[in-house]
Amino acid sequence: MIKKRIPRDLIFDPYPKRKPAVFRRFLVLLLVGLSTAIAALHVKAEGDPENAPVVDAGALTAVSNNGLRADVLHLNTHADIKINGLLVDVTYHQRFKNRSDEWVNGVYTFPLPENAAVNDMTIRIGERIIKGEIKERADARKIFEKAVKEGRRAALTEQQRPNLFTQRIGNIPPGEEIEVTLRFLDIARFQRDHFSWRLPTTLTPRFVPGTPLQLADPPVEVVNSQLSGFAGWALATDEVDDAPLITPPIATASSGHSNPLSLTVSLQAGLELARIDALYHQLDIRKEDQGHHIYLKEGQSEMDRDFVLQWSPVASASPTAALFQQQLGNEKYAMLMVMPPQHPQPQALPRDIIFIIDTSGSMQGQSIVQAKASLQLAVSKLTLNDRFNVIAFNDRPLSMFASPQIADEATTRMAKGWIAALQAEGGTQMAPALSAAFMQSDEPERLQQVVFITDGAVGNESALFSQIKAQAKQKRLFTVGIGSAPNSYFMTKAAEYGRGAFEYIGDVSEVNQRMNRLFDRLNGSVAKNISIGWPQDAEVFPANVPDLYRDEPVLSFARLSNMPNAVSVSGETASQEWRRSVSSEHVTNTNGIGAHWARKKIAHIEDLGRNGELSEDNVKTQIIDVALTHRLLSRFTAFVAVDTQIARNDSALRPPLRAVVPNMLAQGQQLAYPRTATRAQLMLWIGALCLLAGLGILLVQWRHRHD
Amino acid sequence: MIKLPFAGKATPAGLLSAFFLAAALLCFGDSLWISGKAVVAQVLIKGAWEDTLETGAEQKPWAWADTWPVAAIHFPSQNEKLYALAGSHGSSLAFGPGHLDGTALPGEQGTKVFSAHRDTHFRFLEHVAIGEVFNIQQKDGRWQHYRVADTRIVDIDSAPWVIDPASNEVQLVTCYPFNSMAPNPTKRYIVVGLPIPPASERGRQLARLRM
Numbered sequence: 001m002i003k004k005r006i007p008r009d010l011i012f013d014p015y016p017k018r019k020p021a022v023f024r025r026f027l028v029l030l031l032v033g034l035s036t037a038i039a040a041l042h043v044k045a046e047g048d049p050e051n052a053p054v055v056d057a058g059a060l061t062a063v064s065n066n067g068l069r070a071d072v073l074h075l076n077t078h079a080d081i082k083i084n085g086l087l088v089d090v091t092y093h094q095r096f097k098n099r100s101d102e103w104v105n106g107v108y109t110f111p112l113p114e115n116a117a118v119n120d121m122t123i124r125i126g127e128r129i130i131k132g133e134i135k136e137r138a139d140a141r142k143i144f145e146k147a148v149k150e151g152r153r154a155a156l157t158e159q160q161r162p163n164l165f166t167q168r169i170g171n172i173p174p175g176e177e178i179e180v181t182l183r184f185l186d187i188a189r190f191q192r193d194h195f196s197w198r199l200p201t202t203l204t205p206r207f208v209p210g211t212p213l214q215l216a217d218p219p220v221e222v223v224n225s226q227l228s229g230f231a232g233w234a235l236a237t238d239e240v241d242d243a244p245l246i247t248p249p250i251a252t253a254s255s256g257h258s259n260p261l262s263l264t265v266s267l268q269a270g271l272e273l274a275r276i277d278a279l280y281h282q283l284d285i286r287k288e289d290q291g292h293h294i295y296l297k298e299g300q301s302e303m304d305r306d307f308v309l310q311w312s313p314v315a316s317a318s319p320t321a322a323l324f325q326q327q328l329g330n331e332k333y334a335m336l337m338v339m340p341p342q343h344p345q346p347q348a349l350p351r352d353i354i355f356i357i358d359t360s361g362s363m364q365g366q367s368i369v370q371a372k373a374s375l376q377l378a379v380s381k382l383t384l385n386d387r388f389n390v391i392a393f394n395d396r397p398l399s400m401f402a403s404p405q406i407a408d409e410a411t412t413r414m415a416k417g418w419i420a421a422l423q424a425e426g427g428t429q430m431a432p433a434l435s436a437a438f439m440q441s442d443e444p445e446r447l448q449q450v451v452f453i454t455d456g457a458v459g460n461e462s463a464l465f466s467q468i469k470a471q472a473k474q475k476r477l478f479t480v481g482i483g484s485a486p487n488s489y490f491m492t493k494a495a496e497y498g499r500g501a502f503e504y505i506g507d508v509s510e511v512n513q514r515m516n517r518l519f520d521r522l523n524g525s526v527a528k529n530i531s532i533g534w535p536q537d538a539e540v541f542p543a544n545v546p547d548l549y550r551d552e553p554v555l556s557f558a559r560l561s562n563m564p565n566a567v568s569v570s571g572e573t574a575s576q577e578w579r580r581s582v583s584s585e586h587v588t589n590t591n592g593i594g595a596h597w598a599r600k601k602i603a604h605i606e607d608l609g610r611n612g613e614l615s616e617d618n619v620k621t622q623i624i625d626v627a628l629t630h631r632l633l634s635r636f637t638a639f640v641a642v643d644t645q646i647a648r649n650d651s652a653l654r655p656p657l658r659a660v661v662p663n664m665l666a667q668g669q670q671l672a673y674p675r676t677a678t679r680a681q682l683m684l685w686i687g688a689l690c691l692l693a694g695l696g697i698l699l700v701q702w703r704h705r706h707d
Numbered sequence: 708m709i710k711l712p713f714a715g716k717a718t719p720a721g722l723l724s725a726f727f728l729a730a731a732l733l734c735f736g737d738s739l740w741i742s743g744k745a746v747v748a749q750v751l752i753k754g755a756w757e758d759t760l761e762t763g764a765e766q767k768p769w770a771w772a773d774t775w776p777v778a779a780i781h782f783p784s785q786n787e788k789l790y791a792l793a794g795s796h797g798s799s800l801a802f803g804p805g806h807l808d809g810t811a812l813p814g815e816q817g818t819k820v821f822s823a824h825r826d827t828h829f830r831f832l833e834h835v836a837i838g839e840v841f842n843i844q845q846k847d848g849r850w851q852h853y854r855v856a857d858t859r860i861v862d863i864d865s866a867p868w869v870i871d872p873a874s875n876e877v878q879l880v881t882c883y884p885f886n887s888m889a890p891n892p893t894k895r896y897i898v899v900g901l902p903i904p905p906a907s908e909r910g911r912q913l914a915r916l917r918m
Binding site (some may be wrong): 675681686687695701 | 712730732734735738761798800801807808822823824825829880881887889
């Protein structure tokens with residue numbers, strides 16, 4: 001009894017009793033606490049502000065509170081798609097519904113396929129249909145603005161980029177809707193064993209490089225008028241003078257906004273099909289006499305990812321050549337498709353391969369995961385024959401090695417570690433990264449290749465194309481488009497200027513197949529110096545046929561007076577001359593070839609302008625000439641439709657609300673707010689916990705020694 | 708004599724406690740490093756900003772910096788004077804408030820956005836009340852005065868961010884809640900300041916109102 005009154009530490013106990021239960025419990029608790037904290041730290045490692053992903057100019061979302069409302073105009077899109085062999089003909093309905101009780105003038109920035117030839121526009125008001133007219137852009141604007149001022153319902157469709165358009169709708173009455181219907185033509189892509197066609201539905205916010213122009217000095221068209229002066233979230237800069245027009249606000253699904261898309265596809269492949277599927281959508285497919293009818297399984301889909309339809313013919317039915325024509329007045333327009341020779345792949349040559357990976361803010365979320373996975377796979381496929389380097393860029397490029405290194409075990413292991421640590425943050429300054437890649441070694445005896453992995457979310461495409469053209473020299477540029485809404489115009493055109501090929505990856509599960517295909521192509525083109533035997537008087541686009549990569553056909557468009565009996569195609573493969581003749585006996589008569597030809601011609605004129613072979617004035621007059629003849633939307637022409645009746649007669653009352661339809665944030669992407677927390681507080685807590693643990697153990701031990 | 712537990716044979720428990728104590732030291736060190744860096748860097752940045760005011764040229768605060776000061780922010784009511792850097796990357800936010808690329812710079816037309824860490828430079832935003840006045844100095848040395856018009860909390864997973872190029876407001880952005888230890892929270896605290904027109908301008912506005 002007395003023992004209890006003696007202080008414990010004074011008692012000598014030769015056989016101290018262990019207190020395992022208490023001690024262990026204490027330890028377990030501590031360990032659990034600590035490991036949770038450490039785990040939390042690791043999970044949140046991405047949030048480490050020192051290396052945190054950051055906002056770039058291309059990732060802001062904005063809704064102007066200067067009278068531009070994002071909540072009153074609702075959009076419902078329906079695409080009616082007819083596919084006939086390679087040719088895609090789309091009637092694209094945009095139904096704008098005014099959900100407010102005031103009049104509304106609306107604006108919507110939307111993407112279409114990069115080769116889309118938009119050749120018709122109508123608006124529907126109730127039962128009345130008003131046909132749109134193609135005009136020079138400035139004239140179309142004037143007509144539209146005048147109509148809106150007069151209180152007429154009107155619509156104006158303009159092109160900002162070959163794959164980015166602006167729809168303006170004037171005087172939508174309270175609670176009513178106006179439907180704008182566009183018609184565009186496109187061509188499906190055929191690769192080895194399958195066809196595919198891509199319909200973009202939203203855009204990844206574009207990075208706008210350059211210094212903002214003073215507002216006193218912006219491009220006239222941006223500010224000139226209250227109606228057409230749509231302010232995007234970006235200011236016009238010296239490098240992208242139309243930045244406000246290509247940076248619409250972005251909405252997230254959780255903000256309650258929705259842009260539903262429905263579609264019907266009528267597919268007449270002309271071949272027996274083995275498979276039809278969509279990469280990012282569930283389909284409902286019905287086989288009928290006249291081909292297949294395809295719908296979205298859910299009926300509707302959110303416009304937050306590209307719609308990609310694929311169809312594969314049975315193995316024996318794969319096409320090897322096709323010839324199409326259209327008679328327009330006195331002229332014939334023709335399109336030729338020929339598959340390259342099926343020669344075995346040439347032996348892989350020694351090569352220098354530079355990978356560029358985009359680690360800018362717009363790549364945050366799933367995109368950077370896909371990009372890193374593709375790059376890791378690419379590095380693991382390199383052999384001792386290859387030398388490689390990796391350049392990661394956001395605001396500035398960061399090169400892994402000073403110069404390309406032999407891909408041995410040590411360097412590839414190092415690269416894998418280096419790639420794994422990459423994070424998406426900052427701006428998208430592509431120019432310095434491309435320069436850095438093009439300036440790496442240039443040994444003619446090795447294949448020189450650059451693989452560019454990016455979402456292409458930039459606003460200065462044209463300047464980059466010029467740069468690629470000027471700097472690529474021996475090097476070939478291959479683009480890998482990443483994410484749910486890549487900028488396909490950038491991907492295809494950059495690869496064209498870099499004399500390479502392009503691939504898309506929209507999901508981590510596709511990485512393997514796509515990178516394998518890319519590597520097939522990296523082994524070299526299968527045929528060079530292609531020439532196509534159109535008649536002498538034919539005007540042919542593309543003017544110079546690019547080298548052919550494996551499994552991808554030549555496409556050639558011509559305007560001619562008479563169709564020859566046969567069109568010959570020749571080129572050089574690694575081993576021999578390649579020659580083919582396509583008889584015009586089985587030529588298919590079809591609409592739209594003229595429009596495709598005109599679209600290619602416009603692209604050609606733009607190329608000449610970019611190369612400095614044509615002045616900007618000449619580019620403009622020539623494009624307007626082609627576009628007006630073929631009723632095509634272009635950079636310098638626009639569709640405008642005006643109601644004959646005056647709808648809004650209350651000019652004394654308030655002017656209409658200005659409303660914008662936001663684009664949906666692409667699936668897997670994040671809104672990039674700056675990361676404004678440090679781990680300081682967390683570390684403080686973990687430190688305190690550790691201190692407690694350490695001292696606790698000491699205390700327990702100490703007591704235990706002195707028990 | 709009191710025997711220190713770690714003097715003598717190393718026991719597992721002793722090792723464990725040594726490990727925890729070392730870990731504690733590292734954590735405290737890291738935390739101190741982050742806050743220390745934030746304070747010390749401001750001194751260097753202040754020097755660079757003064758050079759910028761004098762020469763009109765961008766001036767890096769230290770040789771290997773990849774950012775430069777673009778503005779001074781002065782909150783007299785909070786007794787805070789900060790020097791803001793270009794860019795809202797982690798690499799500038801560690802040292803000072805960052806000016807968001809793509810938004811207007813002080814002196815330019817358009818919404819200007821600055822962000823900073825809630826546990827360093829912008830910790831004081833918690834105490835900022837509507838109506839308080841703050842000043843921002845632009846590259847030519849002139850000060851523009853702003854009055855806090857609004858403070859709001861947004862969820863970055865859902866709320867669209869209001870950045871109006873046609874407005875002249877300033878937004879100060881930081882993470883919310885202020886005392887959370889999460890290193891990557893999904894909420895932001897935004898302080899909106901509207902420019903106070905200079906006296907002459909105000910006179911003109913009043914005149915217009917009277918007409």
